[in-house]
Amino acid sequence: xxxxxxxxTFVAMGLAxxxxxxxxxxxxxxxxxxxxxxxxxxxxPGFASPDANGEWQGFDVxxxxxxxxxxxxxxxxxxxxxxxxxxxxxxxxxxxxxxxxRNTTWTFSRDVDLKFxxxxxxxxxxxxxLIPKEMGVTSxxxxxxxxxxxxxxxxxxxxxxxxxxxxxxxxxPVPIETNAEAQQQYIAGACDxxxxxxxxxxxxxxxxxxxxxxxxxxxxxxxxxxxxxVRHGDNEWGDVVRWTLNALIAAEELGVTSAxxxxxxxxxxxxxxxxxxxxxxxxxxxxxxxxxxxxxRAIAVAGNYGEIFEKNIGENTPIGLARGLNAQWTEGGLMxxxxxx
Amino acid sequence: xxxxxxETVRYVRDTMxxxxxxxxxxxxxxxxxxxNLFAGWFNTIMTLLxxxxxxxxxxxxxxxxxxSSWTATSLNECRAQIVEMYGEGxxxxxxxVIRERxxxxxxxxxxxxxxxxxxxxxxxxxxxxxxxxxxxxxxxxLYLTVIYPFLGAWLMWGGTVWLxxxxxxxxxxxxxxxxxxxxxxxxxxxxxxxxxxxxxxxxFLMGPVVQEFEQSIPLALEPVESRAFGGFMLSILIGxxxxxxxxxxxxLLALGRQSDLFIVKSLCVGFIEFIRGVPLITLLFVAxxxxxxxxxxxxxxxxxxxxxxxxxxxxxxxxAEVVRGGLAALPKGQYEAADALGLDYWKAQRLIxxxxxxxxxxxxxxxxxxxxxxxxxxxxxxGLLDPLGLSNAIRSDTAWNGVVWELYGFIxxxxxxxxxxxxxxxxxxxxxxxxxxx
Numbered sequence: 001x002x003x004x005x006x007x008x009t010f011v012a013m014g015l016a017x018x019x020x021x022x023x024x025x026x027x028x029x030x031x032x033x034x035x036x037x038x039x040x041x042x043x044x045p046g047f048a049s050p051d052a053n054g055e056w057q058g059f060d061v062x063x064x065x066x067x068x069x070x071x072x073x074x075x076x077x078x079x080x081x082x083x084x085x086x087x088x089x090x091x092x093x094x095x096x097x098x099x100x101x102r103n104t105t106w107t108f109s110r111d112v113d114l115k116f117x118x119x120x121x122x123x124x125x126x127x128x129x130l131i132p133k134e135m136g137v138t139s140x141x142x143x144x145x146x147x148x149x150x151x152x153x154x155x156x157x158x159x160x161x162x163x164x165x166x167x168x169x170x171x172x173p174v175p176i177e178t179n180a181e182a183q184q185q186y187i188a189g190a191c192d193x194x195x196x197x198x199x200x201x202x203x204x205x206x207x208x209x210x211x212x213x214x215x216x217x218x219x220x221x222x223x224x225x226x227x228x229x230v231r232h233g234d235n236e237w238g239d240v241v242r243w244t245l246n247a248l249i250a251a252e253e254l255g256v257t258s259a260x261x262x263x264x265x266x267x268x269x270x271x272x273x274x275x276x277x278x279x280x281x282x283x284x285x286x287x288x289x290x291x292x293x294x295x296x297r298a299i300a301v302a303g304n305y306g307e308i309f310e311k312n313i314g315e316n317t318p319i320g321l322a323r324g325l326n327a328q329w330t331e332g333g334l335m336x337x338x339x340x341x
Numbered sequence: 342x343x344x345x346x347x348e349t350v351r352y353v354r355d356t357m358x359x360x361x362x363x364x365x366x367x368x369x370x371x372x373x374x375x376x377n378l379f380a381g382w383f384n385t386i387m388t389l390l391x392x393x394x395x396x397x398x399x400x401x402x403x404x405x406x407x408x409s410s411w412t413a414t415s416l417n418e419c420r421a422q423i424v425e426m427y428g429e430g431x432x433x434x435x436x437x438v439i440r441e442r443x444x445x446x447x448x449x450x451x452x453x454x455x456x457x458x459x460x461x462x463x464x465x466x467x468x469x470x471x472x473x474x475x476x477x478x479x480x481x482x483l484y485l486t487v488i489y490p491f492l493g494a495w496l497m498w499g500g501t502v503w504l505x506x507x508x509x510x511x512x513x514x515x516x517x518x519x520x521x522x523x524x525x526x527x528x529x530x531x532x533x534x535x536x537x538x539x540x541x542x543x544x545f546l547m548g549p550v551v552q553e554f555e556q557s558i559p560l561a562l563e564p565v566e567s568r569a570f571g572g573f574m575l576s577i578l579i580g581x582x583x584x585x586x587x588x589x590x591x592x593l594l595a596l597g598r599q600s601d602l603f604i605v606k607s608l609c610v611g612f613i614e615f616i617r618g619v620p621l622i623t624l625l626f627v628a629x630x631x632x633x634x635x636x637x638x639x640x641x642x643x644x645x646x647x648x649x650x651x652x653x654x655x656x657x658x659x660x661a662e663v664v665r666g667g668l669a670a671l672p673k674g675q676y677e678a679a680d681a682l683g684l685d686y687w688k689a690q691r692l693i694x695x696x697x698x699x700x701x702x703x704x705x706x707x708x709x710x711x712x713x714x715x716x717x718x719x720x721x722x723x724g725l726l727d728p729l730g731l732s733n734a735i736r737s738d739t740a741w742n743g744v745v746w747e748l749y750g751f752i753x754x755x756x757x758x759x760x761x762x763x764x765x766x767x768x769x770x771x772x773x774x775x776x777x778x779x
Contacts, residue, residue: 086722
């Protein structure tokens with residue numbers, strides 16, 4: 001009896017505090033705290049990694065910094081919370097972090113059942129295959145009987161099984177735990193094929209002594225839209241993160257870059273959409289609960305979406321990813337920001 | 342009598358011959374090799390095989406270790422440098438990654454201008470544990486040992502100095518209560534009173550008093566958040582706390598398990614069996630994930646503190662069983678002798694039982710310590726960047742993606758230094774406490 005009472009009190013306290021936090025709103029919390037708690041990966045090449053000075057860098061990290069700049073006027077006011085695949089969702093649900101930018105695939109159950117809101121997609125990924133060139137295989141359908149290195153407990157494992165079943169071919173899985181282990185096993189010849197997200201394959205291939213001796217097969221066997229997410233039910237905060245991401249994407253489409261954003265925001269130009277986005281016209285910032293310069297600051301941190309892409313994972317980096325699906329819709333990609341109106 | 346034979350013997354040596362070294366075939370290196378390595382055909386074959394294995398390992402390993410690059414700034418540059426220096430087709434270690442990241446592997450994300458604080462804390466730690474470990478160290482250092490937990494925590498986390506002092510005062514008040522009440526009422530009453538006093542102080546009085554002092558005499562170090570902790574600093578922090586906390590806690594649990602008091606016994610048995618029945622990683626998940634959900638949002642219950650508590654409890658349960666083994670090994674006569682001397686329970690434990698039981702358990706205790714220290718690497722699974730977690734983070738830098746053995750080798754070497762020192766110390770302790778019963 002007593003135990004139940006104590007437990008009940010705790011739950012009630014939790015609920016009361018939870019309700020209080022929700023009422024205050026994450027946006028206000030972040031503003032009062034003066035820091036954005038942003039969940040990132042513990043280390044994914046190109047997407048999130050600490051440099052020698054302990055500064056976080058990467059494609060996902062840039063989203064965190066842009067949001068911090070938009071809300072707090074300081075791209076450095078971010079507390080990066082490294083999360084693993086196992087802790088990321090509880091960290092977000094419990095309020096330890098305000099947003100999660102940790103190349104997380106947008107799926108039905110994560111959105112609906114786990115009660116998160118994906119605010120958009122910052123990278124369209126998909127599962128691919130990496131093979132040694134000397135295998136002489138040009139299509140994944142020819143991989144009958146191959147041994148495949150695959151990370152256990154991930155969606156890639158299920159996708160792989162589906163793909164081979166649909167095409168009615170056999171494979172032998174070699175279960176591995178981490179990407180580093182996979183690279184070693186693959187190089188040592190423990191498996192013929194390594195499969196994971198195509199961006200991860202490109203990053204792995206770049207580390208090999210002779211990258212040219214390995215190819216990524218053209219087949220992409222799954223859809224992995226990766227994007228930042230926030231807690232369900234706090235729509236004001238969700239809007240802030242969503243439109244910060246959209247501002248980065250739209251900036252590329254509209255030709256706003258880190259170099260010219262200051263000039264463009266100084267006075268209204270002749271493109272009304274740019275004017276609205278950068279706050280020289282209309283009151284979009286006010287609607288978000290921010291000031292007029294929010295998008296300008298977000299873009300000024302590391303440039304627009306295209307610049308961030310090129311700097312962290314683009315073709316001039318060791319990872320060397322082509323834009324592909326992640327090009328603007330005007331160039332045949334899927335990046336399509338809704339209008340700023 | 343003696344005269345009888347005097348003339349029958351031609352020569353009698355009247356001085357002792359000086360001792361001669363044994364022949365080379367019976368002592369010295371050759372004899373050692375013969376008896377230890379080449380005694381019989383089977384041993385000879387095994388020796389030759391072992392030598393071959395060692396030789397081929399070294400042939401592979403040494404060039405890799407030596408033909409290395411220390412100055413490159415990325416893995417590809419490393420490879421290029423090694424090929425340039427040692428010729429085409431050479432592979433070597435890329436120690437440059439260690440050179441660039443060793444500070445990060447040691448201090449994690451701790452602000453670099455404050456590195457002196459964890460370093461000082463570590464040096465003080467050595468001085469603080471020295472009087473416990475070695476008899477010849479001046480006893481005055483024991484005062485440092487007493488205040489070290491608070492001093493060390495203050496150095497690591499920073500903030501106002503009055504908080505650790507306040508926490509320390511709780512123990513002082515508890516001690517005074519025991520001294521004061523103990524002489525008037527029984528020991529149990531004194532113990533309960535001490536706990537009550539300490540808890541009342543910590544929960545209700547300490548906050549305002551600390552605030553008061555902070556305002557009148559502000560004395561603070563720049564605060565550092567737990568998130569900045571990482572690398573070996575984190576491993577040592579968690580490991581040392583767990584080691585220091587688990588031994589006293591484990592002894593109490595072991596005594597509790599043997600107690601005649603039903604409730605005490607059931608609590609101890611329940612605790613020990615529960616913790617030992619659950620993997621450490623589960624407890625860590627409870628600390629990082631479950632508590633987050635149960636505690637009201639916005640509560641700032643430090644993640645590293647949570648992990649330290651969990652690891653300490655985990656180690657304590659194992660320690661209790663190790664100590665219980667020592668207790669069980671003592672002949673019953675020792676207990677009876679203590680009773681016959683008229684010692685009360687605690688005196689008997691302190692003067693007769695524990696010194697012997699702990700001596701028997703030294704190897705087990707130190708094994709548990711080493712195990713706990715190595716188990717601290719599990720925290721990488723809940724997103725804390727201990728050396729192993731950092732090795733992953735470093736590899737995610739595109740410059741160093743693909744570096745595996747160098748990082749793991751460095752981490753293994755550091756862990757080996759710590760664990761091997763502990764093991765050697767335990768052997769020293771066993772020799773020192775050897776009383777010749779066997």
